[in-house]
Structures are given as structure tokens and as C-alpha cells.
Amino acid sequence: MTSSDTELPPEAWVTALASLDGMGPSSLRALLAQHETADEAWRTVRRGGFSPPPSAVPGPPGRAERVVAAWATTAATFDVAGCWQRHVEAGIGIVLRGTASYPAAFVDDPLPPSILFHLGDPDVVVGTRVAIVGTRDCTRYGYDLAFEMARDLSTAGISVVSGLALGIDSAAHAGALDADLAPPIAVVGSGLDVVYPRRNGPLWRRVAARGVVWSEYPLGSPAVAWHFPSRNRLIAALADVVVVVESHGKGGALLTADDAEQRGRPVMAVPGPVHSPSSVGCNELLAQSPATAMARNATDVLVAIGLQSRSQRPSTERRPSPAPDDRVVLDALGWQPATLDHLLLRTGRSIPELASALVRLEHDGWVAPRGGWYERVAKPGG
Amino acid sequence: MLATIASATLLGVTGTPVRVEVHVSAGLPGFSIVGQPDAPCREARDRVRAAILSSGLSWPNRRVTVNLAPSGVRKAGAGLDLAIAIGLLVADQQVPAAVVAQVGFIGEVGLDGSIRPVPGALPLVDALDVETVVLAPGSAVEAQLAGRHVIRSAASMRDLLASLTGDQPWPPLPSPDDLPPWSEPADLADVRGQPVPRFALEVAAAGGHHLLMSGPPGSGKTMLAQRLPGLLPLLDHDDALETTRVHSAAGVPLPPGGLVRRPPFRAPHHGASSVAIIGGGGAYLQPGEISIATNGVLFLDELAEFNVEVLDSLRQPLEEGVVRVARASHRTTFPARFQLVGAMNPCPCGDGGSPGGCRCSEHALARYVRRLSGPLVDRFDLRVPVTRPDPRHVVGGEPGESSASVAERVVAARARAAERGVRCNALLRSAELEQHAPLAAGVAERLESMLRDNRLSARGLQRVRRVALTLADLADEGPPLRAEHLDTAVSLRTEPMATALRLAG
Numbered sequence: 033m034t035s036s037d038t039e040l041p042p043e044a045w046v047t048a049l050a051s052l053d054g055m056g057p058s059s060l061r062a063l064l065a066q067h068e069t070a071d072e073a074w075r076t077v078r079r080g081g082f083s084p085p086p087s088a089v090p091g092p093p094g095r096a097e098r099v100v101a102a103w104a105t106t107a108a109t110f111d112v113a114g115c116w117q118r119h120v121e122a123g124i125g126i127v128l129r130g131t132a133s134y135p136a137a138f139v140d141d142p143l144p145p146s147i148l149f150h151l152g153d154p155d156v157v158v159g160t161r162v163a164i165v166g167t168r169d170c171t172r173y174g175y176d177l178a179f180e181m182a183r184d185l186s187t188a189g190i191s192v193v194s195g196l197a198l199g200i201d202s203a204a205h206a207g208a209l210d211a212d213l214a215p216p217i218a219v220v221g222s223g224l225d226v227v228y229p230r231r232n233g234p235l236w237r238r239v240a241a242r243g244v245v246w247s248e249y250p251l252g253s254p255a256v257a258w259h260f261p262s263r264n265r266l267i268a269a270l271a272d273v274v275v276v277v278e279s280h281g282k283g284g285a286l287l288t289a290d291d292a293e294q295r296g297r298p299v300m301a302v303p304g305p306v307h308s309p310s311s312v313g314c315n316e317l318l319a320q321s322p323a324t325a326m327a328r329n330a331t332d333v334l335v336a337i338g339l340q341s342r343s344q345r346p347s348t349e350r351r352p353s354p355a356p357d358d359r360v361v362l363d364a365l366g367w368q369p370a371t372l373d374h375l376l377l378r379t380g381r382s383i384p385e386l387a388s389a390l391v392r393l394e395h396d397g398w399v400a401p402r403g404g405w406y407e408r409v410a411k412p413g414g
Numbered sequence: 415m416l417a418t419i420a421s422a423t424l425l426g427v428t429g430t431p432v433r434v435e436v437h438v439s440a441g442l443p444g445f446s447i448v449g450q451p452d453a454p455c456r457e458a459r460d461r462v463r464a465a466i467l468s469s470g471l472s473w474p475n476r477r478v479t480v481n482l483a484p485s486g487v488r489k490a491g492a493g494l495d496l497a498i499a500i501g502l503l504v505a506d507q508q509v510p511a512a513v514v515a516q517v518g519f520i521g522e523v524g525l526d527g528s529i530r531p532v533p534g535a536l537p538l539v540d541a542l543d544v545e546t547v548v549l550a551p552g553s554a555v556e557a558q559l560a561g562r563h564v565i566r567s568a569a570s571m572r573d574l575l576a577s578l579t580g581d582q583p584w585p586p587l588p589s590p591d592d593l594p595p596w597s598e599p600a601d602l603a604d605v606r607g608q609p610v611p612r613f614a615l616e617v618a619a620a621g622g623h624h625l626l627m628s629g630p631p632g633s634g635k636t637m638l639a640q641r642l643p644g645l646l647p648l649l650d651h652d653d654a655l656e657t658t659r660v661h662s663a664a665g666v667p668l669p670p671g672g673l674v675r676r677p678p679f680r681a682p683h684h685g686a687s688s689v690a691i692i693g694g695g696g697a698y699l700q701p702g703e704i705s706i707a708t709n710g711v712l713f714l715d716e717l718a719e720f721n722v723e724v725l726d727s728l729r730q731p732l733e734e735g736v737v738r739v740a741r742a743s744h745r746t747t748f749p750a751r752f753q754l755v756g757a758m759n760p761c762p763c764g765d766g767g768s769p770g771g772c773r774c775s776e777h778a779l780a781r782y783v784r785r786l787s788g789p790l791v792d793r794f795d796l797r798v799p800v801t802r803p804d805p806r807h808v809v810g811g812e813p814g815e816s817s818a819s820v821a822e823r824v825v826a827a828r829a830r831a832a833e834r835g836v837r838c839n840a841l842l843r844s845a846e847l848e849q850h851a852p853l854a855a856g857v858a859e860r861l862e863s864m865l866r867d868n869r870l871s872a873r874g875l876q877r878v879r880r881v882a883l884t885l886a887d888l889a890d891e892g893p894p895l896r897a898e899h900l901d902t903a904v905s906l907r908t909e910p911m912a913t914a915l916r917l918a919g
Binding site: 384402 | 607608609610611613628760765768769770771772773774776797798799801804860863864867869885897898899901902904905906908909910911912913914
């Protein structure tokens with residue numbers, strides 16, 4: 033240890049600890065609970081003197097010992113100052129548990145994060161917040177609903193929290209940014225320089241610019257599968273209410289709903305078509321759990337948290353209404369995806385007639401094609 | 415004593431004439447073959463010797479040298495056996511030289527003296543510049559297709575010598591009347607419901623457009639694809655001869671009558687190697703599946719399971735209609751003018767048939783989509799989703815329209831294409847589209863708006879225009895193209911579900 037190392041702030045030591053491979057939130061929490069200061073904890077790890085709680089390092093017997101040995105080896109040569117320097121230079125904010133800037137939402141959490149990294153303004157986490165979560169593989173119905181709900185909530189001054197994943201998460205952030213009246217909040221499962229999924233890069237940057245992106249993981253951490261359940265608990269903790277828009281029978285969004293229930297946060301779900309695989313989880317929540325309320329739109333959510341919508345956005349339909357013939361096709365399409373084959377059987381029209389009607393409806397924004405299927409669009413802007 | 419006999423060897427799908435020179439002289443008894451024979455060809459030594467002895471003839475106890483000229487060409491296979499045997503008998507003065515002048519010999523001999531067919535009889539005979547060609551009875555039908563020669567066949571060396579020297583007449587050749595009838599291809603009437611895939615099949619047949627079907631397992635993609643050849647017109651003589659030539663060289667069983675008149679349908683398994691699909695391999699380059707499918711249909715089931723290199727190597731033949739195969743020592747060109755029909759599951763789990771149904775991981779989906787390069791998917795002018803047919807149509811529904819009645823419309827549409835100087839609209843060049851596929855009034859604006867909405871790319875526009883032309887032909891209207899034709903063409907060219915899933919969100 034050089035003399036300059038002794039002058040490093042506690043943030044640097046905890047960042048270094050979090051950078052160790054396999055040091056998850058619960059190991060870190062247990063480690064810091066055993067020590068007065070962070071640099072003491074670092075020295076213990078370097079000695080190989082810390083045994084993580086068994087639940088934090090699952091696996092076959094002997095794995096925990098190997099992990100502890102690997103930490104000691106890595107720590108012996110780890111450049112603590114350099115690691116911290118990189119975070120500072122990248123403009124990453126670091127918040128430790130127990131400091132004044134630690135978000136109030138996590139203070140009484142059963143599983144509080146020991147360290148949080150953020151891009152953007154951490155002080156936007158005030159006021160009422162609603163988490164909008166759901167499946168990555170959503171339908172047009174779910175995407176439109178999430179977009180609209182997030183936009184209307186943001187218009188009402190409510191921050192939307194989500195996870196910057198594909199599908200519903202993207203729709204929620206995009207909707208919140210569209211209104212841009214309340215700062216968007218995101219929690220991700222990778223280092224703040226590892227944009228995952230990559231093609232969400234532009235959205236990621238816009239959320240960071242207008243609101244804040246949180247992560248429990250230091251720079252360079254990959255988006256590995258076991259990060260996401262703990263990311264979900266942070267989303268649940270940050271929100272005053274969690275809305276599941278579309279979820280398959282098993283999915284990360286249902287885990288977020290569980291986390292919310294454990295924390296006493298109300299859970300709401302958007303009902304979907306009974307046959308739609310991507311609404312199975314939501315319908316199940318509504319049917320099985322009496323505490324889950326139905327969320328059909330932003331107003332339902334506002335009522336549930338006891339807020340009156342401050343500004344009612346008048347619904348304006350800017351799309352030209354379809355011609356009577358095209359309206360028949362739109363009605364035959366309904367709200368579930370259909371192929372040209374299905375529509376032929378429902379309307380009895382010829383293929384060219386239908387094709388022309390669909391091209392007109394698509395041009396005016398009433399339907400959207402996807403992989404050979406047609407889906408009805410609720411409102412433009414998504 | 416020296417004898418020279420005419421024969422031929424195969425390189426790719428073309429025959430090369432070979433002069434078999436046999437020299438029998440005094441010296442230590444021995445038998446050698448020179449002039450670049452490959453292993454099966456060199457083994458002729460043992461077969462020819464046994465065949466001559468079992469046919470009751472004598473083996474010269476002298477020095478025998480066989481030269482296969484020109485020596486620069488590699489000789490492959492056992493097709494020169496018969497010529498070597500006859501040459502040896504002539505050189506040993508057991509057969510008079512006069513009877514083999516202007517006669518070519520092609521065939522493999524058995525140890526019992528029987529004469530056996532070899533692959534490529536048609537191109538081999540075609541390469542020969544003699545009056546008469548003698549082959550195994552099994553090759554006689556296809557050999558006659560070359561048309562310039564008197565074809566003779568004999569079942570054994572003993573019969574052959576008797577007929578050559580005039581002791582017995584040549585056996586009669588099989589007459590076309592004795593041939594069994596063709597088996598009828600599968601009929602489109604078996605397909606119940608599924609109007610859009612049926613229609614896409616009709617458009618594909620009429621315009622020669624490549625077709626991609628995407629749908630969950632059990633939705634009938636293979637069943638549909640198998641019905642495409644039944645919609646296509648029979649091949650004209652030149653095309654039939656070209657296809658027969660390839661089939662002959664590849665050793666594909668020929669139909670009764672020899673000539674491949676019906677468009678071939680090839681469905682290689684997705685585990686097939688690049689050589690099996692493209693061609694090549696071995697000493698003499700063999701045509702691959704794309705060449706065997708020439709003038710017909712190449713059906714790639716489970717398209718996304720094929721090797722990426724195999725799929726990418728399809729692009730050049732798709733563009734040029736030929737495939738050039740080169741090896742260190744030789745190179746050749748195979749015809750590869752095939753219509754590509756692909757079938758695939760919407761995604762690895764197979765449930766992505768409708769939006770929101772897919773349970774694939776991001777990673778699995780990414781790997782699946784990576785196999786379908788954009789340029790390849792772009793080659794498919796027709797891309798339709800196939801969904802499981804409505805149960806009401808499967809059980810007790812009316813049978814669909816029969817292949818025969820659809821084929822009539824296809825023939826009429828192709829006749830319109832022939833007036834434009836092409837076999838089918840898919841072969842029209844972009845420059846010719848302006849002339850042959852003019853737009854009706856007001857349609858240009860519609861296309862512009864589609865381009866602006868990013869519904870179409872500039873290249874996609876040309877492809878859509880070709881399909882629209884076929885649609886106009888099928889409707890018996892012809893150009894100019896109306897908005898409906900273009901809308902339908904766009905609707906029949908959907909983005910594959912896997913790509914849509916990957917780009918979602």
C-alpha cells in the first residue's frame with residue numbers, strides 16, 4: 033500500500049470491492065457490516081479473511097473458498113486509486129450507504145445496496161414515482177399502452193422508473209421522455225459504460241441527460257443474468273407503485289412485482305387478451321393476487337396512489353378517420369395480431385383489396401405490420 | 415501392335431473426348447495405364463483382365479501399355495474400362511480393327527464380363543465425334559438424347575463382340591412406348607385454407623420469384639413447397655437437355671424416357687456441406703444441389719439451420735444463374751438457374767408465430783438472425799407468414815383449387831413474360847422495368863410515400879415492381895401497374911418474424 037492509498041476516500045475502497053468478480057450486493061453488505069471502515073474491509077479481503085454468507089455464494093461445496101482465494105489474489109495487485117480515478121473521470125457519481133446523498137427510498141429497504149453508481153442528476157429522485165415494467169418481447173398493444181401510460185404519468189409530474197431493457201421498458205422510458213415533464217429514472221444491471229442491450233444506447237443517453245440512470249455495478253461490469261433480479265428489487269424499492277404492463281407466464285417483471293409486494297408497494301397490472309402469451313403473467317396477477325389492482329391507463333394509476341391528475345391531457349385524435357371500407361378491415365383486425373390469412377377469412381375480401389386497405393391504414397397510422405402480422409395501433413407517437 | 419479407341423471422360427457436367435491407345439509388344443508380361451488416370455480408372459487393369467478371361471477370350475502374355483490421351487486431362491471413374499478392353503483385344507488381334515473404326519465405347523466392365531452404366535452418359539456421348547457409340551443397356555435411353563450418334567447397347571462383352579463382328583444382331587433399344595408413365599406431382603388441392611401462402615405459391619410459379627415461408631412447426635410449409643413444381647410449366651427442349659445433362663453427370667436417376675421434362679425439385683437437408691450444395695469435390699468436379707435443381711426448385715427447409723457459409727455462397731449463383739467451381743488443377747462452370755424456396759420457423763422456440771408469443775432468449779434469437787444475412791433475405795421477393803390452418807378447413811373443408819387450374823393461369827402469365835423476351839418476370843433487369851412495368855397514374859406518389867415511410871428501400875422497390883408486374887399478368891391485365899398490384903406485392907414481402915423480433919423495442 034502506497035502512502036497515497038491511505039488518503040483515498042471510502043468510495044474508492046467500496047468501488048474496488050464491488051469490482052471483484054463475484055462480489056454481489058449481499059456479500060458486499062455482509063462484508064461492510066463487519067468492518068468499521070471500507071479500507072479495513074479491503075485489507076480483510078486481501079488477506080483472504082472474509083467468508084461471505086452461504087446464501088451469497090451459492091454453488092457446490094468448496095466454491096466459496098475458491099471465490100475468497102480469487103478475491104485475495106485479485107486484491108493483491110488491484111489498482112484501487114486507478115479504478116476510482118476512472119469513475120471520477122467518466123463523470124460517474126458514487127453514493128455510499130449511510131451518507132447524506134444516499135436515496136431515501138433505500139434507507140429502510142430490507143436489502144439496501146451498499147454502493148450506487150449514477151449517471152445524471154441523483155437529486156431527481158423526489159416526489160412520486162411509478163415503475164412501469166414488462167416483457168422484452170411485447171406486442172404492439174403492450175408497447176402502445178406502456179408508452180401512453182408513461183407519457184400521461186410524466187405529464188402529471190410523476191417520474192417513471194424502469195429498467196432500460198427492450199420492449200415495455202423502452203416504451204416506458206420513451207413515453208416519459210415524450211412528455212418530458214418529470215425526470216425519467218432507470219436502474220440497469222450492468223456497469224454504466226456497458227450499454228445493454230446495445231441498440232438502446234440513444235434512449236440510455238437521453239434518460240441520463242433528462243433524469244438519472246442508477247447501477248449497483250462499477251464500470252466495466254457485464255450484463256450477466258444474475259444481476260437482473262437484484263436490479264429488479266431496486267426498481268421496486270424506488271417506486272411508489274409498480275405497474276406490470278405485459279408479462280409472460282414467467283418473467284422478470286413478475287419478480288419485480290414480488291419484490292414490490294415484499295416492500296409493501298402496491299402492484300398494478302394491465303389486463304390483456306386471454307389468449308395472448310405475453311399477457312399471461314398480468315392476467316394471472318389480476319386473477320390470483322387480490323392486492324393487485326387493474327391499471328387500464330394513467331388515471332387508474334393516479335387514483336390508486338391517491339393523486340388527482342394535475343393536468344388532464346385532452347385526447348386528440350390526429351389521424352384521419354379511415355374510409356368506411358377500411359373501417360371494416362380495422363374492425364376485423366381487432367386488438368389481437370392477425371395475418372393476411374386471418375383477415376381474408378374474417379372479411380371475405382380479395383387479397384388485393386385487403387392489401388390496399390392495409391397499406392392505407394398503415395400509412396395513416398392505424399395499423400403496424402410486424403413479421404408478416406398486423407397489429408392495431410392505439411395512438412400515434414409510439 | 416497398336417490400337418486406338420474413342421471414349422470420353424467427365425469433368426463437371428461436360429465430357430472430354432479421350433483416345434485410348436493400347437500397345438501390345440514383346441517384353442516382360444505386364445500391364446500399365448498412363449495418362450493421368452485417377453484411382454478407379456487405374457483399377458481398370460484388374461477389371462479388364464478378369465472380364466476378358468471370363469468372356470472366353472485370351473489375355474496376351476506380353477507387355478501391354480495403355481495411354482489415355484490427351485495426357486493433360488485427368489481421367490476419372492470407370493467409364494474407360496470398356497474402351498481399354500476393346501483396344502486390348504484389337505491390339506492383340508483378337509478383334510479386327512475395321513469393326514471398331516468410327517465406334518466409341520463408354521462403360522464399366524464387371525469381372526464376369528458384364529457391361530455397366532456410368533454416370534454422365536449424355537455429356538460423354540455428346541463429346542464423341544464418331545458415328546456409333548456403344549454403352550451399357552442402362553445408359554442407352556439418355557445416350558440417345560444427344561441425337562447425333564447411332565446408339566448401340568450390349569449387356570456383356572461376349573454379346574458385344576458377337577454384334578460387332580456381325581455374328582448376331584444388336585439388341586433392340588428400349589422404345590419410349592414401353593416406358594412407365596410419370597408419377598404425378600403432389601396436387602395443390604390437398605392444401606386446405608391458407609389462401610395467402612397458396613396465392614404466394616401461384617405468384618412464385620408465374621413470375622419465377624424466390625419464396626420464403628416463415629411459420630411455426632406443423633403449419634404446412636414443406637407441403638406447400640412440394641406443390642410448386644406441379645404449378646410450373648414443363649421444360650422446353652433446351653432447358654430439359656441442360657437439366658438432364660446435370661442429372662446424368664451427378665448420377666441422379668433420370669425419369670423414364672431419359673429427358674427431365676418436369677422441373678426438378680431438390681430438398682437438401684440443412685446439414686449439407688458447402689460442396690454438396692455448390693458443387694466440386696473429388697478429382698472430377700461434381701455438380702451440387704443448386705445445379706441439380708437448375709431450371710427447377712431448390713427447397714431449403716429450416717433455412718436458418720443451414721451453415722452460414724453455405725447460405726452466403728448461394729448469393730453469386732442466385733445473381734448469375736451459373737456457379738463457377740475452381741480447384742487447384744481445374745475449374746468448371748455449372749448451370750445453377752434455380753428458383754429458391756426457403757422455409758423457416760419464426761424463431762428458435764418456434765412459438766414466435768405471432769407477436770408476443772416468442773420465449774427465445776435474446777442470445778438465441780441473435781444467433782438465429784445472424785444466419786440470415788440481409789442480402790440473402792433480400793433475394794426473396796415473396797416472404798409470407800404461414801400459420802396453422804383453421805381446424806374447420808382441415809376437417810371436412812372444401813378441397814382447394816387444383817394444381818392444373820392454377821397452372822393454366824401460370825402458363826398465361828409466363829406467355830406475357832415471354833413477349834418481353836424473358837422466361838419469367840423475375841429475370842427482368844432493373845433497366846427494363848421502366849419499359850415493361852410502367853405505373854398507372856397516381857401510383858408513383860404512392861410509392862414515394864412508401865419510400866418516405868421507410869416501408870420500402872430503393873432496391874426493394876425494384877423487386878416489388880417485378881412482383882407487381884407478375885400480379886398484373888396473373889390478373890390477365892398486364893401493365894400499367896395499378897396501386898392494388900403494388901400494395902399486394904408489398905404485402906407479400908413481409909419482414910421475417912425473427913428479424914422483427916430482434917428489432918423489436
